[in-house]
Amino acid sequence: MFSQRELERYKRQMMLFGNEGQEQLKKSTVVIAGAGGIGSPVALYLAVAGVGTIKIVDNDMVEQSNLNRQILHNERDIGKKKVDSAAETLQAINPDITVWAIHTTIDAKNAKSLVGNADGIVDAMDNFPTRYLLNDVAIVKKIPLFHGAIRGFYGQATTIIPGTSACLRCIFPKAPPKEVFPVIGVTPGVIGAVQATEVIKYLLNKGELLTNRLFIWDGMRSLAEDVRVEKNPDCEACGTKKERRQKRK
Ligand SMILES: [Zn+2]
Numbered sequence: 001m002f003s004q005r006e007l008e009r010y011k012r013q014m015m016l017f018g019n020e021g022q023e024q025l026k027k028s029t030v031v032i033a034g035a036g037g038i039g040s041p042v043a044l045y046l047a048v049a050g051v052g053t054i055k056i057v058d059n060d061m062v063e064q065s066n067l068n069r070q071i072l073h074n075e076r077d078i079g080k081k082k083v084d085s086a087a088e089t090l091q092a093i094n095p096d097i098t099v100w101a102i103h104t105t106i107d108a109k110n111a112k113s114l115v116g117n118a119d120g121i122v123d124a125m126d127n128f129p130t131r132y133l134l135n136d137v138a139i140v141k142k143i144p145l146f147h148g149a150i151r152g153f154y155g156q157a158t159t160i161i162p163g164t165s166a167c168l169r170c171i172f173p174k175a176p177p178k179e180v181f182p183v184i185g186v187t188p189g190v191i192g193a194v195q196a197t198e199v200i201k202y203l204l205n206k207g208e209l210l211t212n213r214l215f216i217w218d219g220m221r222s223l224a225e226d227v228r229v230e231k232n233p234d235c236e237a238c239g240t241k242k243e244r245r246q247k248r249k
Contacts (some may be wrong), residue, residue: 006050009050017204024205025051029117030054030120031049031122032055032057034056036060036082040073040188043056044149045088046200047093047194051200052097052098053099054090055114056083056086056087062082070185071185106134115141118143121134121145122199123147123149124192124195128176128178129175132169132237136169145161146160146198147160148188154216154218155191156215157201158214160200165212166238169235169236170235173232173235194217198210204208212229212230
């Protein structure tokens with residue numbers, strides 16, 4: 001059931017998917033790993049769309065140098081925990097959703113419980129080791145993972161539905177070297193909006209997802225393309241050969 005305020009708020013999107021679709025969004029829980037450049041637009045768009053529960057996880061504090069892209073935070077948030085600043089912004093923009101702010105570093109010990117029984121996991125991280133961790137938890141728990149990554153004017157996104165599509169390790173078996181990379185805020189804006197679109201479509205069970213496709217954005221050329229990717233039978237996370245090996249044991 002929706003309040004008058006919610007009905008008014010969601011009026012224009014309920015033209016697309018009705019009361020039923022809006023209910024679907026309201027009863028969903030999405031975990032966003034990262035409250036930075038990518039996490040900001042993803043969280044904002046999921047919040048305004050009315051995704052009922054958003055769990056946002058980050059271990060950082062807001063710094064001045066974040067503000068060229070991390071649009072959940074503003075000048076007054078410097079020094080605050082990013083998740084607290086994120087929760088304040090999200091609740092101010094939509095008081096009808098629940099936001100969980102979890103200030104922690106995602107690691108092998110806590111990843112599973114942080115994800116819980118969410119309906120989707122958004123990879124809004126800035127490093128591959130944590131991405132692989134989220135990927136592996138997504139596969140074990142059979143929860144979709146919405147990947148996004150950026151560098152400069154370039155970005156990429158893909159959607160992983162465990163069991164049916166290529167996983168992050170199938171597509172990127174080796175992590176790129178860790179670095180402090182350049183970034184302009186519009187790039188995570190584009191990629192985060194793509195990821196949020198994927199989450200919404202998945203929750204509504206509508207449209208065609210970015211499964212087995214890597215979406216690539218080149219902002220300098222204003223060019224978007226998608227590249228076919230395939231499940232690797234030898235993949236250490238989702239490979240069928242691995243499943244056979246485990247069954248034999
Ligand atoms: Zn895989």
